[in-house]
Amino acid sequence: MATTVASSSGTGSPKDAPPRRPGYGQLLRTPGIAGFLLSGFAARQPFGMLTMGMVMLVEHTTGSYGNAGAVAAVTGVSMAVFAPQNGRLADRHGQRAVLVPGVILHAVSVAALAALALADAPLWALFLLAVPAGASVPQVGPMVRARWAGKLAGSPLLPTATAFESVTDEFTFVIGPVLATALCTGVHPVAGLAAEATLTLVGGLLFAAQRAGLPGDGHPGPATGPDSGTEPGAAASSQAGRDTAGSRAGTAGPSSALRVPGVRVLIVAFLGIGVVFGGMQVSLTAFAEESGHSGVNGLLYGIFACGNMLSGAAVGAIAWKRPAHGRLLVGYTALAVVASTLWAVHSVPLFAVVGFLTGLCVAPSLVTGYTLIDALVPSRARTEAFTWLTGAVALGQAAAVTAAGRLADAHGSQAGFLVPALGTLAALLTLALLRERLVPGGAKPPAEGAEEPAPGV
Structure with a gap:
């Protein structure tokens, strides 16, 4: 796709001109993307x-x-545990081959778990069904990112697409928990899971149907026509590993994303973000009941997530000069500071303010972390790298809902809010100590004010 970004000066060189990025509107006018974007959002x-x-x-x-x-x-x-394996299978065998059986298994597992919960089945039975329910969660976000990479290879729109996907993830965090809460409190406690399973099944099957291969027999080159396909072929990732022209990270290096030191640091950072999501979800539910307004937790979580989405959109619209690893450290510091105040909030109006500020601080770290993957990881391992990060969020969320749930049972919601504080502080310490590993190519950090060598968020 041959898209040119104009300089802000008629005579100045691109090096002297301030950086500019194609906007979201231009991205959404890319031919052939509506089908996989809409179905991917549902899935x-x-x-x-x-x-x-x-x-x-x-x-x-x-x-x-x-x-x-x-x-x-x-x-x-x-x-x-299973998200990276799903990513590898999608790279190897194609997205449809993984998605179709996966979404069916997920819908059946969630339906069975809900039925057993309503039948007052023993806890071990719920644990048993929770395993396939989690293992089969479709990794649609990384798959959509892989489709963007194939559709826009070599285009200046690709960084915009990376930002757009992070904003879409934030919007998912807004809509999902609020919708689940509204259905559980306003319709029936099982309605949230029923809607989740239905959206996964329908959206996943529709997304899998958008399967026409990219031009060039799986080569991830630019696709410009309205009939161009979006699903990377099974051979696309191997070819991408041999093609140095479309990869800033190059092809030399480990075949597994987990062997990249910077990816392991980002996993810790995303674990901390997952702790924020999990701790907020459980502790907010307990906080709402303690305040005597059991339905307000959906509103408060929605305010938190709206802050998240708004800052994600703003961060994604800016072409930054500051290096991404530096932005990540600054953004994560703000997140840890604000999250450390949640436990001290005792009123619903004040929590709306603090929760909104917490949400504002989450998105910059998410967007910047995903951007760093593009510079740190060889193209052949990027889908796997994205699934490691989404898996880390899920793992942090899982640990937080357990810890916050136990603390809320024993000591009230304020104790549950200590979990996001401790999780983000621990992750921030790791980022500060290992920040050199986030510099692409192991190079020294560029001087302050210097433009990043790779376009990113």
């Missing part, structure tokens, strides 16, 4: 709905936030 709702729907249903049937958090934790751990 990625499990990440936002599953934990909240499960917590509210199991708490309703068992009367314990600890039990609810434990079942949700098993789901999250299972997702974290």
